[in-house]
Amino acid sequence: MKQHPLCSDCEDKITPIDLPIPAGLKKEWSACESRRQFLGRAGKVLGWASLATLFGEASLRHSVFASASDENDLKLPHFAPKAKRAIYLFMSGAPPQVDLFDYKPNLAAQFNADMPASVRGNQQLTGMTAGQARFPVAPAHWPFRQHGKTGTWISDLLPYTARMVDDLTFIKSLNTDAINHEPAIMLINTGNMNAGKPCLGAWLAYGLGSMNDNLPTFVVLQTKTNPKENNQPVSSRLWSSGFLSSEFAGVGLRSVGDPVLYLQDPAGVDRETRRKMLDAVEEINRQTLAEVGDPETNSRIAQYEMAFRMQSSVPELTDLSKEPQSTWDLYGPDAKQPGTFAYNCLLARRMAERGVRFTQIYKRGWDVHDNVVGNLPILCQETDQGCYALVTDLKRRGLLDDTLVIWAGEFGRTVYSQGGLSQENYGRDHHPRCFTAWMAGAGVRPAVAFGETDDYSYNVVKDPVHVRDFNATILHCLGIDHNRFTYEFQGLHQKLTSPVPAFVVQGILA
């Protein structure tokens, strides 16, 4: 029987040389083939050479080939932790501290007055306001009131947050190096303005390992965007594992439709068939691993297995039908709609119960360059009750005793108005020198306001906290000494808090 010339099952090896094609093409093919062979072999040699250095001693110690559960080998946590897990409410776009938390009663009298140049100092401005002729003071549009036993001043925009101030630890002197979103959001998440470094969640997943084999160690939840708001993009490099094995990267659950795509078995494929398929794929992957030695193959194997287990654990996680009425009373009606901030907060609580180590919820839209009066109430209304519900729910269920909740953006906003200032409206530009964040729960002392800013909420005057210090403090709450928590890469002992010295904020620790 005559075989097709391109059939791979033929007995005699047919090369293009034997095919009825022009001689010039045959010549080019032979040159190409030898080059491909050369590069292929050379690549393998280089690969093995680099692998050999990888293997040196470090790779076996790290979880490249060992499973992530071998946490003892990393000698972590360094000391008995107060918090086992953390939930990070990330307010992307930078909330205006002066409208929400950093109460400056003296500003009202200075409405539309020029901000003293001495206060601004040598601060570089963004292109959006650098050209402004004047920098008129824009006081907060909403009144502040004292709340809780501490008498903490909170804007009327946050009535729910106001109810829990005695449980919160405010840091009013947070500051960062970058004035634009992308570098700033990378800096606070990964410790470096440039992409390629692992984020806080990936470090935690790598260092502390999983508490539940059926769910990811690090989950990212995105809140559905509101088209009325100025939504800065957030990208997966914010939850990337950088140079760590990719199994430590954040797993994003989708806000619309299935939380994880293609998690359901296709019609006609039952669980057993899926298992068999995965076993076969794993065998092939193991062969590849033995042949090529790429540690990422191991990550792939682990991810297939995790996906298989998530087929049953994720539907259970997102099934809110058994939540009692008290839950809905607390989280509000928004929580019934997937993708809202309140819904994500409820999921975060459910994941905390189920042993997810680190959950990060992104809420975009805080970039209020203009129309603060129009947009800020919407933003607060979208998030305020969810934050309160999460902390309160964790507290009443006894989870706040070993969970750390963090609320922060990437930087602050200016006290002077961007663009026109009127009694009715104003805008605020980016401001890296000071912004407010809060924490609650295990490891931090409640009812504390740490750090102070000047009368214009422009410069820190007491107890500055750099975002590196902020990250060092979070690691401390989870039992990690940030200086000893390193990973050898590119000849450096890389760490989350980067090479610049960082300090744990002792003043807020419990």
Next chain:
Amino acid sequence: MSAAAKLGDAGRVVLRRARRIPRVWVSTVCAAIVIAILPFLFPLDGKAHADWMQFLGRFHPLLVHLPIGFIVLLPLLEFAGMKRQSLRDAAGFVLWVAFASCVLAIVFGLLLAYGSGEIGSTVTGHMRGGIVLAIELLLLLVVRQSWLAGPQPRSFFILVTIVLVTLAWTAHHGGSLTHGSDYLTRYMPATLKRFVAPSAVSAHPHSFFARHVYTVLDTKCVACHGTNKEQGGLRLDSYESLMAGGKDGVVIAPRNPDGSLLLKKVTLPPNDPHFMPAEGRTPLTPEEIARIRAWVLAGASSDATSVPGIFIAEDQEEAPPPVGDYSGLMGEIRQMQQSQGAKLVSVSANPSDGLILRTTDAAASFDDAQLAKFQRFAPFIVEAELGRTAVTDAGVETLSQFTNLRALHLEDTAVSGRTLAKLSSLSQLSYLNLSGTKVTSEGIAIFKNKSSLRHLHLFNTPAEPVSTAESGDRSTQ
């Protein structure tokens, strides 16, 4: 027998000399009596007397160091005097000065105590020690004359030892008066501290009062307002006595820091005659005053664990005792970690921090029988995560053998609370989560008086219905 005979010989020698110079003995006895009746002439009645007495009396702490120095020098000179006679001659002179300064110190001490109206067992003890010491020195002075010719007999050294012991005892009481009775033990390593009887601070050892108010009073105030002394009829060594106040009335007015005499006195200008702590003792730091003020403002409760607005960086919970050595079981523990299901994980890289029993992966299939298998690891388990498992009341009984258990999660289990009483033997249990179980207030009544249990969560149980749970948090109440 021979020692007794020797002592008898020495006594006879003394007697013979005494007969030869009876006048020395007469005056010695008279002087001893005068010293001994001094306290009866000026009885410590708790009332302040003439100011000039206090003025002079305050030189007592200065004078008192003279006899101490001389007395310590005495045995040195005597020993050295065995080789060099001149030093032994000097010892006689030193002994005289020691005695004279000792009497002087007693007189000034009495002036101080009598003048200021200080009373208390430590004051009395210190005074009696001083008087006994003076009489011992007098005796030593007299008998030493008879031993000058030859080498010192053993009885001399016995006498010197007695003098030194009396000195140490008296000086310790004096030190306790000035620095507080726990001055020496405060920073003692915990291992040694166990041998010293712990002081009963409060019924609530974890309360804000016990940790941040009592500690300040204890270091800065109790030296004059405690068992040792009761200046102004005020004692600050317990919550009850603090709230009871002194001769000038109450010193703490709950929720009214400005109306609280104690806060008023410690915030006066330091040169004010009513400034406290008096007598140039270390004043309270601004942080300490702020803590007390916040505590008063919050209601001056004896058992509240936190006070709004106050954070204290050094407020670290006392490190829990290390669990034992379980390195022999490590192989098994690692094997468990590699497989699916319930496992033991270490709290930290430090093995003595103990193990956590983690059942998340086993969840509903983890039952009492499986829990029982962990009994052999029991003393090393400090936290048991049993939420949403099939553990029941029988499992709770097993848990009572987990002697080092600090945190116990039993939320959403079938535990009814019937056997919870068994857990009261767990001395370190500080966290207990019973949310979503069927426990009733009767079931948890056993924990009402368990002060170590700082976090008891009862959300969604008959003991704490949902409606009140939203605002309810027992951990800070």
